[in-house]
Amino acid sequence: SRYPIDALTALLGDVPIITDRTIVRRRSRDFFWYSPILAEELKAVAGDIIVRPRDEADVIRTAAACAKLRIPLTVRAGGTGNYGQAMPLQGGVLLDMTDITGVVWQKPGVVRVRAGTNILALDQTTRETNYELRMHPSTKRTATIGGFVAGGSGGVGSVTYGGLREPGNILAARIVTVEEEPRVLELRQDAAQKVNRAYGTTGIITELEMPLAPAWPWIDVIAAFDTFEEAFEAGRAIAHADGVVKKLVTPIAWPIPGYFGSLKSACPEGKAILISMIAEPFLESFRAILGGRGTITYERPSEEGPGKVPLYEFAWNHTTLQWLKTDRSITYLQLLYPHDRLAESVAEMMALFPDEVLPHLEFIRFAGNITCSALPVVRYSTPERLNEIIAMHEARGVFVANPHVVSLEDGSRHKRADADQLGFKADVDPMGLLNPGKMASFVAVR
Ligand code: FAD
Known part of the structure:
Protein backbone atom coordinates (compact mmCIF):
# COMPACT_ATOMS: atom_id res chain seq x y z
CA SER A 1 0.00 0.00 0.00
CA ARG A 2 1.05 3.59 -0.58
CA TYR A 3 -0.21 4.44 2.93
CA PRO A 4 1.19 3.61 6.41
CA ILE A 5 -1.52 1.07 7.28
CA ASP A 6 0.48 -0.50 10.15
CA ALA A 7 0.86 2.89 11.81
CA LEU A 8 -2.88 3.38 11.31
CA THR A 9 -3.91 0.13 13.00
CA ALA A 10 -1.60 0.97 15.91
CA LEU A 11 -3.41 4.29 16.38
CA LEU A 12 -6.84 2.63 16.02
CA GLY A 13 -6.28 0.34 19.00
CA ASP A 14 -9.38 -1.83 19.50
CA VAL A 15 -11.53 -0.21 16.80
CA PRO A 16 -12.71 -3.18 14.66
CA ILE A 17 -11.03 -3.54 11.25
CA ILE A 18 -11.14 -5.88 8.26
CA THR A 19 -7.99 -6.41 6.17
CA ASP A 20 -9.01 -9.50 4.15
CA ARG A 21 -8.25 -8.43 0.54
CA THR A 22 -11.30 -10.15 -0.96
CA ILE A 23 -13.73 -8.51 1.47
CA VAL A 24 -12.05 -5.11 1.16
CA ARG A 25 -12.22 -5.27 -2.65
CA ARG A 26 -15.85 -6.39 -2.64
CA ARG A 27 -16.94 -3.62 -0.28
CA SER A 28 -15.04 -1.04 -2.30
CA ARG A 29 -17.75 -1.28 -4.94
CA ASP A 30 -21.24 0.09 -5.32
CA PHE A 31 -23.74 0.13 -8.20
CA PHE A 32 -21.25 1.99 -10.45
CA TRP A 33 -21.68 -0.75 -13.07
CA TYR A 34 -25.11 0.71 -14.02
CA SER A 35 -22.94 2.95 -16.20
CA PRO A 36 -20.96 1.16 -18.92
CA ILE A 37 -18.51 4.08 -18.81
CA LEU A 38 -17.87 3.89 -15.05
CA ALA A 39 -17.88 0.08 -15.15
CA GLU A 40 -14.70 0.33 -17.19
CA GLU A 41 -13.22 3.39 -15.48
CA LEU A 42 -13.62 2.20 -11.87
CA LYS A 43 -13.22 -1.56 -12.12
CA ALA A 44 -9.81 -1.61 -10.38
CA VAL A 45 -10.74 0.71 -7.49
CA ALA A 46 -10.12 -0.75 -4.01
CA GLY A 47 -9.49 0.51 -0.50
CA ASP A 48 -6.66 -0.72 1.73
CA ILE A 49 -8.58 -1.48 4.91
CA ILE A 50 -12.13 -1.42 6.28
CA VAL A 51 -12.68 0.24 9.65
CA ARG A 52 -15.96 -0.56 11.43
CA PRO A 53 -16.59 2.01 14.17
CA ARG A 54 -18.94 0.91 16.96
CA ASP A 55 -19.82 4.41 18.03
CA GLU A 56 -18.98 8.08 17.51
CA ALA A 57 -15.87 7.79 19.69
CA ASP A 58 -14.49 5.20 17.25
CA VAL A 59 -15.30 7.53 14.33
CA ILE A 60 -13.36 10.35 16.02
CA ARG A 61 -10.41 8.07 16.67
CA THR A 62 -10.37 6.95 13.02
CA ALA A 63 -10.70 10.52 11.69
CA ALA A 64 -7.81 11.67 13.92
CA ALA A 65 -5.59 8.78 12.82
CA CYS A 66 -6.29 9.38 9.11
CA ALA A 67 -5.57 13.09 9.53
CA LYS A 68 -2.31 12.44 11.36
CA LEU A 69 -1.12 9.93 8.74
CA ARG A 70 -2.68 11.69 5.69
CA ILE A 71 -4.66 8.61 4.69
CA PRO A 72 -7.80 9.08 2.53
CA LEU A 73 -11.04 8.13 4.23
CA THR A 74 -14.15 7.15 2.27
CA VAL A 75 -17.40 6.61 4.15
CA ARG A 76 -19.45 3.61 3.14
CA ALA A 77 -22.80 2.45 4.43
CA GLY A 78 -25.30 0.25 2.56
CA GLY A 79 -23.16 0.45 -0.60
CA THR A 80 -26.25 0.99 -2.80
CA GLY A 81 -25.05 4.31 -4.22
CA ASN A 82 -24.58 4.71 -7.94
CA TYR A 83 -21.72 6.33 -9.87
CA GLY A 84 -19.02 5.11 -7.49
CA GLN A 85 -20.17 7.48 -4.75
CA ALA A 86 -18.73 5.30 -2.01
CA MET A 87 -15.76 3.93 -3.96
CA PRO A 88 -12.31 4.93 -2.64
CA LEU A 89 -10.75 6.33 -5.82
CA GLN A 90 -7.39 6.82 -4.07
CA GLY A 91 -7.57 3.78 -1.79
CA GLY A 92 -7.05 4.18 1.96
CA VAL A 93 -9.70 3.61 4.63
CA LEU A 94 -13.27 2.53 3.94
CA LEU A 95 -15.27 3.63 6.97
CA ASP A 96 -18.17 1.20 7.30
CA MET A 97 -20.95 2.98 9.24
CA THR A 98 -23.40 0.08 9.46
CA ASP A 99 -22.70 -0.73 13.13
CA ILE A 100 -23.67 2.78 14.27
CA THR A 101 -27.41 2.23 14.49
CA GLY A 102 -30.53 2.97 16.47
CA ALA A 215 -47.95 6.30 8.70
CA TRP A 216 -50.67 4.82 6.45
CA PRO A 217 -51.58 1.37 5.30
CA TRP A 218 -50.20 1.65 1.73
CA ILE A 219 -51.73 -0.10 -1.25
CA ASP A 220 -49.54 -1.02 -4.22
CA VAL A 221 -51.44 -0.49 -7.49
CA ILE A 222 -50.62 -1.01 -11.17
CA ALA A 223 -52.86 0.31 -13.94
CA ALA A 224 -52.20 -0.59 -17.58
CA PHE A 225 -52.85 1.74 -20.55
CA ASP A 226 -52.77 1.46 -24.34
CA THR A 227 -50.33 4.34 -24.68
CA PHE A 228 -47.65 6.02 -22.58
CA GLU A 229 -49.44 9.36 -23.01
CA GLU A 230 -52.52 7.93 -21.25
CA ALA A 231 -50.42 6.55 -18.40
CA PHE A 232 -48.72 9.94 -18.08
CA GLU A 233 -52.03 11.87 -18.08
CA ALA A 234 -53.55 9.56 -15.46
CA GLY A 235 -50.41 9.96 -13.36
CA ARG A 236 -50.56 13.70 -13.68
CA ALA A 237 -54.17 13.77 -12.49
CA ILE A 238 -53.25 11.66 -9.42
CA ALA A 239 -50.14 13.74 -8.69
CA HIS A 240 -52.17 16.95 -8.77
CA ALA A 241 -54.90 15.56 -6.48
CA ASP A 242 -53.52 16.96 -3.21
CA GLY A 243 -56.28 15.34 -1.16
CA VAL A 244 -55.36 11.83 -2.29
CA VAL A 245 -52.61 10.61 0.04
CA LYS A 246 -49.94 8.93 -2.05
CA LYS A 247 -46.28 8.02 -2.08
CA LEU A 248 -45.52 6.95 -5.61
CA VAL A 249 -46.83 7.90 -9.08
CA THR A 250 -44.69 6.30 -11.78
CA PRO A 251 -45.56 6.07 -15.51
CA ILE A 252 -43.44 3.54 -17.40
CA ALA A 253 -43.42 2.90 -21.16
CA TRP A 254 -43.50 -0.52 -22.82
CA PRO A 255 -41.20 -2.47 -23.31
CA ILE A 256 -39.72 -1.74 -19.85
CA PRO A 257 -42.47 -3.64 -17.92
CA GLY A 258 -41.69 -6.65 -20.10
CA TYR A 259 -38.60 -7.06 -17.88
CA PHE A 260 -40.55 -7.06 -14.58
CA GLY A 261 -40.16 -10.83 -14.04
CA SER A 262 -42.35 -11.55 -11.00
CA LEU A 263 -44.93 -8.90 -12.03
CA LYS A 264 -45.41 -10.30 -15.51
CA SER A 265 -49.10 -11.07 -15.09
CA ALA A 266 -49.77 -7.42 -14.11
CA CYS A 267 -47.86 -6.04 -17.10
CA PRO A 268 -49.77 -6.88 -20.29
CA GLU A 269 -47.78 -7.15 -23.54
CA GLY A 270 -47.44 -3.82 -25.33
CA LYS A 271 -49.05 -1.69 -22.57
CA ALA A 272 -47.66 1.25 -20.65
CA ILE A 273 -48.17 1.07 -16.88
CA LEU A 274 -48.68 3.46 -14.01
CA ILE A 275 -47.26 2.26 -10.67
CA SER A 276 -48.75 3.93 -7.58
CA MET A 277 -48.73 3.68 -3.81
CA ILE A 278 -51.99 5.02 -2.41
CA ALA A 279 -53.08 5.27 1.25
CA GLU A 280 -55.84 2.71 1.70
CA PRO A 281 -58.65 5.19 2.59
CA PHE A 282 -58.07 6.98 -0.75
CA LEU A 283 -58.10 4.01 -3.08
CA GLU A 284 -61.68 4.78 -4.05
CA SER A 285 -60.72 8.38 -4.88
CA PHE A 286 -57.80 7.03 -6.93
CA ARG A 287 -60.15 4.84 -8.96
CA ALA A 288 -62.55 7.75 -9.41
CA ILE A 289 -59.74 9.91 -10.80
CA LEU A 290 -58.79 7.17 -13.26
CA GLY A 291 -62.46 7.27 -14.26
CA GLY A 292 -62.36 4.13 -16.33
CA ARG A 293 -59.10 5.05 -18.04
CA GLY A 294 -56.76 2.08 -18.08
CA THR A 295 -57.18 -1.29 -16.37
CA ILE A 296 -56.11 -2.01 -12.81
CA THR A 297 -53.99 -5.16 -13.05
CA TYR A 298 -52.50 -5.29 -9.53
CA GLU A 299 -53.75 -4.11 -6.18
CA ARG A 300 -52.52 -5.34 -2.81
CA PRO A 301 -51.18 -4.08 0.51
CA SER A 302 -47.55 -2.98 0.27
CA GLU A 303 -45.44 -5.50 2.18
CA GLU A 304 -41.75 -5.19 2.97
CA GLY A 305 -41.12 -8.21 5.17
CA PRO A 306 -38.77 -11.11 4.38
CA GLY A 307 -39.56 -12.63 1.00
CA LYS A 308 -42.02 -9.82 0.11
CA VAL A 309 -41.21 -7.48 -2.75
CA PRO A 310 -42.85 -4.07 -2.44
CA LEU A 311 -43.91 -2.38 -5.67
CA TYR A 312 -41.49 0.49 -5.08
CA GLU A 313 -38.71 -1.96 -5.99
CA PHE A 314 -39.93 -1.55 -9.58
CA ALA A 315 -39.77 2.27 -9.39
CA TRP A 316 -37.08 4.95 -9.08
CA ASN A 317 -33.63 3.47 -9.68
CA HIS A 318 -35.00 -0.07 -9.38
CA THR A 319 -36.81 0.16 -12.74
CA THR A 320 -33.49 0.07 -14.59
CA LEU A 321 -32.19 -2.67 -12.27
CA GLN A 322 -35.09 -4.98 -13.21
CA TRP A 323 -34.01 -4.79 -16.85
CA LEU A 324 -30.26 -5.00 -16.04
CA LYS A 325 -30.89 -8.31 -14.26
CA THR A 326 -31.21 -10.04 -17.64
CA ASP A 327 -29.63 -7.61 -20.10
CA ARG A 328 -26.57 -5.42 -19.55
CA SER A 329 -26.78 -3.70 -22.96
CA ILE A 330 -28.86 -0.84 -21.57
CA THR A 331 -28.10 2.01 -19.22
CA TYR A 332 -29.96 5.06 -17.89
CA LEU A 333 -30.07 8.80 -17.32
CA GLN A 334 -31.38 11.01 -14.50
CA LEU A 335 -33.55 13.90 -15.70
CA LEU A 336 -35.66 16.70 -14.30
CA TYR A 337 -38.35 18.10 -16.59
CA PRO A 338 -39.43 21.77 -16.53
CA HIS A 339 -42.69 22.02 -14.55
CA ASP A 340 -44.18 24.79 -16.69
CA ARG A 341 -44.13 22.80 -19.93
CA LEU A 342 -44.06 19.27 -18.58
CA ALA A 343 -46.29 17.39 -21.04
CA GLU A 344 -44.82 19.22 -24.05
CA SER A 345 -41.27 18.57 -22.91
CA VAL A 346 -41.92 14.86 -22.26
CA ALA A 347 -43.54 14.51 -25.72
CA GLU A 348 -40.69 16.42 -27.37
CA MET A 349 -38.02 14.15 -25.90
CA MET A 350 -39.99 10.98 -26.71
CA ALA A 351 -40.19 12.05 -30.34
CA LEU A 352 -36.43 12.76 -30.47
CA PHE A 353 -35.28 9.31 -29.33
CA PRO A 354 -37.92 6.73 -30.30
CA ASP A 355 -36.86 3.27 -29.14
CA GLU A 356 -33.52 4.62 -27.85
CA VAL A 357 -34.51 6.54 -24.69
CA LEU A 358 -37.46 4.69 -23.17
CA PRO A 359 -39.58 6.81 -20.80
CA HIS A 360 -39.78 6.08 -17.08
CA LEU A 361 -41.03 9.12 -15.17
CA GLU A 362 -41.45 9.83 -11.47
CA PHE A 363 -43.96 12.50 -10.49
CA ILE A 364 -42.48 14.69 -7.78
CA ARG A 365 -43.11 17.98 -6.10
CA PHE A 366 -40.21 20.37 -6.68
CA ALA A 367 -40.19 23.79 -5.01
CA GLY A 368 -43.97 23.72 -4.74
CA ASN A 369 -44.70 22.60 -8.30
CA ILE A 370 -45.65 19.19 -9.58
CA THR A 371 -43.20 18.00 -12.22
CA CYS A 372 -41.39 14.82 -13.21
CA SER A 373 -37.96 13.52 -12.64
CA ALA A 374 -37.11 10.65 -14.91
CA LEU A 375 -34.82 7.64 -15.01
CA PRO A 376 -35.27 6.54 -18.61
CA VAL A 377 -33.77 3.31 -19.87
CA VAL A 378 -31.24 4.08 -22.61
CA ARG A 379 -30.20 1.60 -25.28
CA TYR A 380 -26.46 2.08 -25.10
CA SER A 381 -24.22 2.35 -28.14
CA THR A 382 -21.16 4.57 -27.52
CA PRO A 383 -19.99 7.16 -24.96
CA GLU A 384 -20.17 9.79 -27.73
CA ARG A 385 -23.82 9.03 -28.45
CA LEU A 386 -24.63 9.05 -24.72
CA ASN A 387 -23.07 12.50 -24.36
CA GLU A 388 -24.97 13.66 -27.43
CA ILE A 389 -28.26 12.48 -25.89
CA ILE A 390 -27.39 14.35 -22.67
CA ALA A 391 -26.55 17.54 -24.58
CA MET A 392 -29.79 17.32 -26.58
CA HIS A 393 -31.80 17.15 -23.34
CA GLU A 394 -29.94 20.09 -21.81
CA ALA A 395 -30.36 22.17 -24.96
CA ARG A 396 -34.12 21.70 -24.65
CA GLY A 397 -34.39 22.72 -21.02
CA VAL A 398 -34.34 19.24 -19.43
CA PHE A 399 -31.92 19.16 -16.49
CA VAL A 400 -29.54 16.17 -16.52
CA ALA A 401 -27.80 14.82 -13.41
CA ASN A 402 -25.23 12.78 -15.32
CA PRO A 403 -24.86 9.32 -13.71
CA HIS A 404 -21.85 8.40 -15.88
CA VAL A 405 -19.28 10.57 -14.06
CA VAL A 406 -17.78 10.32 -10.58
CA SER A 407 -17.43 13.91 -9.41
CA LEU A 408 -20.15 16.06 -7.90
CA GLU A 409 -19.32 18.85 -10.33
CA ASP A 410 -19.52 16.79 -13.53
CA GLY A 411 -22.78 15.27 -12.34
CA SER A 412 -24.50 18.64 -12.09
CA ARG A 413 -25.54 21.23 -14.61
CA HIS A 414 -23.43 23.86 -12.91
CA LYS A 415 -20.20 21.94 -13.38
CA ARG A 416 -19.01 23.04 -9.97
CA ALA A 417 -19.65 21.93 -6.40
CA ASP A 418 -22.23 23.91 -4.53
CA ALA A 419 -20.25 26.91 -3.27
CA ASP A 420 -21.46 26.48 0.26
CA GLN A 421 -20.35 22.84 0.34
CA LEU A 422 -16.96 23.73 -1.15
CA GLY A 423 -16.29 26.45 1.43
CA PHE A 424 -17.52 24.20 4.21
CA LYS A 425 -15.16 21.43 3.13
CA ALA A 426 -12.16 23.72 3.66
CA ASP A 427 -13.28 24.01 7.28
CA VAL A 428 -14.17 20.38 8.06
CA ASP A 429 -11.71 18.50 5.83
CA PRO A 430 -8.83 20.93 5.24
CA MET A 431 -6.47 18.24 3.92
CA GLY A 432 -9.01 16.90 1.45
CA LEU A 433 -8.92 13.36 2.85
CA LEU A 434 -12.66 12.64 2.67
CA ASN A 435 -13.60 10.68 -0.45
CA PRO A 436 -10.92 12.37 -2.60
CA GLY A 437 -11.80 12.92 -6.26
CA LYS A 438 -15.52 13.39 -5.68
CA MET A 439 -15.44 17.13 -5.01
CA ALA A 440 -13.05 17.81 -7.85
CA SER A 441 -12.80 21.58 -7.45
CA PHE A 442 -11.50 21.32 -3.88
CA VAL A 443 -7.83 22.14 -3.35
CA ALA A 444 -6.38 21.16 0.03
CA VAL A 445 -5.82 24.17 2.24
CA ARG A 446 -3.47 22.44 4.67
P1 FAD B 1 -23.72 4.26 0.34
O1 FAD B 1 -23.94 3.79 -1.07
O2 FAD B 1 -22.91 3.40 1.20
O3 FAD B 1 -23.11 5.72 0.32
C1 FAD B 1 -23.67 6.72 -0.51
C2 FAD B 1 -22.82 7.99 -0.38
O4 FAD B 1 -23.00 8.54 0.92
C3 FAD B 1 -21.32 7.76 -0.52
O5 FAD B 1 -20.74 8.87 -1.16
C4 FAD B 1 -20.82 7.67 0.93
O6 FAD B 1 -19.48 8.10 1.03
C5 FAD B 1 -21.77 8.62 1.63
N1 FAD B 1 -22.08 8.27 3.03
C6 FAD B 1 -22.73 7.17 3.49
N2 FAD B 1 -22.89 7.24 4.82
C7 FAD B 1 -22.34 8.41 5.22
C8 FAD B 1 -22.18 9.04 6.49
N3 FAD B 1 -22.63 8.49 7.62
N4 FAD B 1 -21.54 10.24 6.53
C9 FAD B 1 -21.08 10.83 5.40
N5 FAD B 1 -21.20 10.26 4.18
C10 FAD B 1 -21.82 9.08 4.09
N6 FAD B 1 -31.31 7.25 -4.42
C11 FAD B 1 -32.34 8.09 -4.19
O7 FAD B 1 -32.13 9.22 -3.75
N7 FAD B 1 -33.63 7.69 -4.41
C12 FAD B 1 -33.94 6.44 -4.87
O8 FAD B 1 -35.10 6.10 -5.01
C13 FAD B 1 -32.85 5.56 -5.16
N8 FAD B 1 -33.10 4.29 -5.63
C14 FAD B 1 -32.05 3.47 -5.89
C15 FAD B 1 -32.28 2.17 -6.41
C16 FAD B 1 -31.22 1.31 -6.72
C17 FAD B 1 -31.52 -0.06 -7.25
C18 FAD B 1 -29.89 1.76 -6.51
C19 FAD B 1 -28.74 0.86 -6.82
C20 FAD B 1 -29.65 3.03 -6.00
C21 FAD B 1 -30.71 3.89 -5.68
N9 FAD B 1 -30.49 5.17 -5.16
C22 FAD B 1 -31.55 6.01 -4.91
C23 FAD B 1 -29.14 5.54 -4.77
C24 FAD B 1 -28.84 4.99 -3.33
O9 FAD B 1 -29.55 3.90 -3.05
C25 FAD B 1 -29.20 5.97 -2.29
O10 FAD B 1 -28.37 7.07 -2.39
C26 FAD B 1 -29.04 5.32 -0.91
O11 FAD B 1 -29.81 5.99 -0.02
C27 FAD B 1 -27.60 5.19 -0.45
O12 FAD B 1 -27.56 4.66 0.86
P2 FAD B 1 -26.40 3.67 1.32
O13 FAD B 1 -26.55 3.46 2.78
O14 FAD B 1 -26.38 2.46 0.47
O15 FAD B 1 -25.13 4.58 1.05
Missing part, protein backbone atom coordinates in the same frame (compact mmCIF):
# COMPACT_ATOMS: atom_id res chain seq x y z
CA VAL A 103 -32.99 5.71 17.34
CA VAL A 104 -31.58 8.31 19.77
CA TRP A 105 -34.98 9.82 20.50
CA GLN A 106 -38.34 10.27 18.87
CA LYS A 107 -41.21 12.67 19.37
CA PRO A 108 -44.35 13.24 17.30
CA GLY A 109 -43.19 14.18 13.80
CA VAL A 110 -39.41 13.99 14.43
CA VAL A 111 -36.81 11.26 14.89
CA ARG A 112 -33.15 11.55 15.88
CA VAL A 113 -31.30 8.53 14.51
CA ARG A 114 -27.74 7.22 14.18
CA ALA A 115 -26.44 7.46 10.62
CA GLY A 116 -25.82 3.76 9.95
CA THR A 117 -29.41 2.74 10.70
CA ASN A 118 -31.10 0.74 7.96
CA ILE A 119 -34.06 2.71 6.56
CA LEU A 120 -36.59 -0.14 6.75
CA ALA A 121 -35.60 -0.78 10.38
CA LEU A 122 -36.02 2.92 11.12
CA ASP A 123 -39.51 3.00 9.58
CA GLN A 124 -40.47 -0.11 11.55
CA THR A 125 -39.43 1.65 14.76
CA THR A 126 -41.25 4.93 14.09
CA ARG A 127 -44.36 3.04 12.89
CA GLU A 128 -44.87 1.85 16.45
CA THR A 129 -46.08 5.40 17.12
CA ASN A 130 -47.85 5.69 13.73
CA TYR A 131 -45.17 7.77 12.05
CA GLU A 132 -42.87 7.00 9.13
CA LEU A 133 -40.18 8.80 7.12
CA ARG A 134 -41.58 11.30 4.64
CA MET A 135 -39.52 9.77 1.84
CA HIS A 136 -37.12 6.94 1.23
CA PRO A 137 -35.07 5.62 -1.69
CA SER A 138 -36.33 2.50 -3.44
CA THR A 139 -33.35 0.80 -1.75
CA LYS A 140 -35.10 1.20 1.63
CA ARG A 141 -34.58 -2.46 2.53
CA THR A 142 -30.75 -2.24 2.22
CA ALA A 143 -29.72 1.43 2.41
CA THR A 144 -28.99 3.52 5.52
CA ILE A 145 -30.41 6.89 6.49
CA GLY A 146 -26.90 8.43 6.47
CA GLY A 147 -26.21 7.09 2.96
CA PHE A 148 -29.55 8.46 1.76
CA VAL A 149 -28.81 11.96 3.05
CA ALA A 150 -25.16 11.92 1.87
CA GLY A 151 -25.76 10.27 -1.50
CA GLY A 152 -29.43 10.40 -2.43
CA SER A 153 -31.91 13.00 -3.57
CA GLY A 154 -35.42 11.79 -2.87
CA GLY A 155 -37.68 8.96 -3.87
CA VAL A 156 -40.80 7.24 -2.61
CA GLY A 157 -42.75 10.08 -0.94
CA SER A 158 -41.23 12.90 -3.01
CA VAL A 159 -44.49 13.26 -4.97
CA THR A 160 -45.87 14.76 -1.75
CA TYR A 161 -42.87 16.18 0.12
CA GLY A 162 -40.35 17.08 -2.58
CA GLY A 163 -36.68 16.16 -2.35
CA LEU A 164 -34.19 16.00 0.52
CA ARG A 165 -32.87 19.42 -0.46
CA GLU A 166 -36.20 21.17 0.25
CA PRO A 167 -36.34 23.14 3.51
CA GLY A 168 -37.73 21.03 6.33
CA ASN A 169 -36.76 17.65 4.89
CA ILE A 170 -33.50 17.32 6.85
CA LEU A 171 -33.78 18.98 10.27
CA ALA A 172 -30.24 18.48 11.55
CA ALA A 173 -27.04 16.52 11.04
CA ARG A 174 -24.26 15.80 13.52
CA ILE A 175 -20.86 15.39 11.90
CA VAL A 176 -17.25 14.58 12.79
CA THR A 177 -14.53 16.63 11.04
CA VAL A 178 -11.31 15.11 9.67
CA GLU A 179 -8.48 16.84 11.53
CA GLU A 180 -5.76 15.74 13.95
CA GLU A 181 -8.18 16.85 16.65
CA PRO A 182 -11.59 16.19 15.12
CA ARG A 183 -14.53 18.38 16.10
CA VAL A 184 -18.15 17.31 16.43
CA LEU A 185 -20.54 19.81 14.81
CA GLU A 186 -24.32 20.06 14.94
CA LEU A 187 -25.65 21.44 11.65
CA ARG A 188 -29.26 22.57 11.86
CA GLN A 189 -31.77 23.44 9.12
CA ASP A 190 -30.05 25.11 6.12
CA ALA A 191 -26.61 24.23 7.48
CA ALA A 192 -27.51 20.52 7.27
CA GLN A 193 -27.70 20.91 3.47
CA LYS A 194 -23.90 21.09 3.52
CA VAL A 195 -23.86 17.31 3.85
CA ASN A 196 -26.82 16.54 1.56
CA ARG A 197 -25.65 14.76 -1.59
CA ALA A 198 -22.04 15.75 -0.93
CA TYR A 199 -20.97 12.07 -1.23
CA GLY A 200 -19.39 12.14 2.22
CA THR A 201 -16.87 14.83 1.27
CA THR A 202 -17.99 17.36 3.89
CA GLY A 203 -17.81 15.48 7.18
CA ILE A 204 -18.72 12.08 8.61
CA ILE A 205 -22.40 12.07 9.59
CA THR A 206 -23.02 10.27 12.87
CA GLU A 207 -26.60 11.36 13.63
CA LEU A 208 -29.54 12.85 11.75
CA GLU A 209 -32.75 14.49 12.79
CA MET A 210 -35.45 13.71 10.24
CA PRO A 211 -39.07 14.85 9.95
CA LEU A 212 -41.77 12.20 9.96
CA ALA A 213 -45.16 11.85 8.27
CA PRO A 214 -48.28 10.02 9.46
